[in-house]
Amino acid sequence: MSSGIGTDELAWRSWRAAVTGWREFLALNPPRVLALSVVPRAGLQLVFFALLGQLVGGPAQRNYNIVGMLAFSLTALTVVMVSDVPVVDKESDTFWRIRTGRVKPFLVMLARSWPYPATGFLCVLLLTVCVIAVMGADGPGPRLIWLLPCYALMAVTTTAIGLAGAVLALGRRVDILVSNLLSYGILLCSGAVLPTGRIEWLDRIGSVLPMRHGLAAVRAGLSGQPVAAELLAEAAVGGIWLTVAAVTVALLVRRARRVGDDHFG
């Protein structure tokens, strides 16, 4: 609950923050730019890694990479671009208004972040349909459609790490570096294109990063095995990163109140 306000008021204020988030998202990422840059880039990235998979391990590795890159296509929005949510406030000198508002700043940030995982998931949906239509039985198969909820969960968990990275980097003006490094780290350690068990220390890092367990669930689902345990692990990892983000925002707010500066460095 936020600053002693009732549930109805909290819901209304959160709704207003979500509407503002959508408008801000459209202002920063006009539909034309999303359609002509973000989505084609995700598709081309998938094609590139699918062909690389074919080169290094034949059709099995190609399909492995396709399943992984469908999930990785989320990160452009949910890890890299979502950092705009706190960064724009810092650059626009509006953080103090959120800090002094009645709703907790982290709740406002969350409510304003929803377009990123939502658009990321739509991108995955579009790419999945294209993969199934183009590759048919040669690809990972139509079963992918039934596993889209796993990708929806990964959209949320990757947004959690994206927000955590953004707020951790806020004071150092390294948001571009941190968000992109997180994205590369996820590509390297999540098992998106590098099968697990090849490099042990990457597997260890991957187990605390989003996408690793979600992708394991998708791969288990494709081979007809249960997915619940991996999905729970994915949700737990997302929860940890969300907590990191929430604690960091709380510390930033406390520091801003103490020193009277909302620029964080």
Add this chain to the structure above:
Amino acid sequence: MTERLASMAWVVWAAMRSQRRAMRGNPFNILLGVAQPVVFLTVTAAAYRDPTADELSRLAIGVALTALWGSTIWAAGGILRREHGEGTLAAMITGVRSPYLMLFGKSLAATTISSLFIAGSVAVSAWLLGLPLRVGAPWWTLLGVLLAVVSGTALGMLLSCLFLVTRHGWAWSSALMYPVFIVGGMMLPLPYLPVPLQWVSTLISLRWAAEFLAGTATDVADIPALLALIGLTVVYLVLAAFAFRAVVRRALRTARLDLV
């Protein structure tokens, strides 16, 4: 004549120093010069099924040149856009010194710095991964690397002019990366591409750099690939000169030095 050459060399050197300072602390040095090649090399080399030493050498060269293309788009390709953004483009174009030489110097510095980052990252990650990389003909390899840097410089100049005349230069940079990764013939051998797209890579100098360097790794100097690399680099430099002149003329004709 000697004095004129010395003056030109000074302009290039001063532009290089200016670009080096501009790139200090730029996150793209780390992202495209270190993170991207390390991740690409790791995920492909570790997933490779029964690779030969030649295949791994070719892969490392392909990763390095792919990263060079990415860096060229963002670093060298963004030089004039950055001048425009910082309000120094008009001074550069109307100055006493040749703006083309300044663009060349800045692009050369950007490509050289990116190449040093990329070469270091690829070498260290190959060593950590235990990849048996080979350098069969060191002098040919050195020549190939230097030509790849000059070619990247020329490509950067050309892209810099093209990105300047659009308001959506960043979106173009982003959009151009993966198509060339796919059809450029650097990491992906041509037989893996659809036949109608295979010819595209013949226009990309870095593809010929990849072929030449892959040859030198096995002690073979692929002279046709070397000539193609040199020829395309010259073509890029000439096209960049024309594009730059056209951009400047347009700016003078319309009296808008912000160009877009």
